[in-house]
Amino acid sequence: MLPGGVPTSQQVGQMYDLVTPLLNSVAGGPCAIHHGYWENDGRTSWQQAADRLTDLVAERTALDGGNRLLDVGCGTGQPALRVARDNAIRITGITVSQVQAAIAVDCARERGLSHQVDFSCVDAMSLPYPDNAFDAAWAIQSLLEMSEPDRAIREIVRVLKPGGILGVTEVVKREIGSGIPVSWDMWPTGLRICLAEQLLESLCAAGFEILACDDVSSRTRYFMPQFAEALAAHQHGIAERYGPAVADWAAAVCDYEKYADDMGYAILTARKPVG
Secondary structure (H helix, E strand, C coil): CCCCCCCCHHHHHHHHHHHHHHHHHHHCCCCCCCCCCCCCCCCCCHHHHHHHHHHHHHHHCCCCCCCEEEEECCCCCHHHHHHHHHCCCEEEEEECCHHHHHHHHHHHHHCCCCCCEEEEECCCCCCCCCCCCEEEEEEECCHHHCCCHHHHHHHHHHHEEEEEEEEEEEEEECCCCCCCCCECCCCCCCCECEEHHHHHHHHHHCCCEEEEEEECHHHHCCHHHHHHHHHHCCCCCHHHHHCHHHHHHHHHHHHHHHHHHHEEEEEEEEECCCC
């Protein structure tokens, strides 16, 4: 079982409503809000590396023309729009943040992709879709911000068609007894850290078949130093411009690096059984 508890979906959504304008300012526009994947020594920007991670997850979900993909925790829609641009697939993106959903809808319209990609404010722990509705799904760094991640996984397997592929990425603890606590109270959006093995157990318990579990920690380790540096450059005036809650969030993110040696990153691929 994965760690759960508070905050609620509504609280997480409200927090992202507050921090998303700051994130967009730091990135120079709407951005993918997840770690990046580096194939060099960190010279690539964190935004470019985040796009590369999106590409990796898309490759592993084996998308074909005409497929329908569920993006669980879509943020401002940048990963979905990136993949839709080059693939003849339909994507439904969901987030608990009304601000993120509105930005994603605007971006889809501006890029001429509204016919192919739709976004809405939906709780992944209670999906409004029928059984067997999607050919594939991904949850890029979103499950562990939910109060009941195991419930969300059960909902995902329900709405996937038999044989459907799920791609999951998460920040994970490198080993039992590492310095970072399981429930990281200093992260106001509710991020929780678990072992990759716990993710595997929860996927299996929901009925998924595991196809792969890859430790890509060495490829993602440049993200937080780069992102924290970019965020620190915007620290002056955050409380005045965005409010004290956002200032606390930014401080928590910048403090993340003290746990760097205890944290890793995993990409998991699973399949809903055919029979």
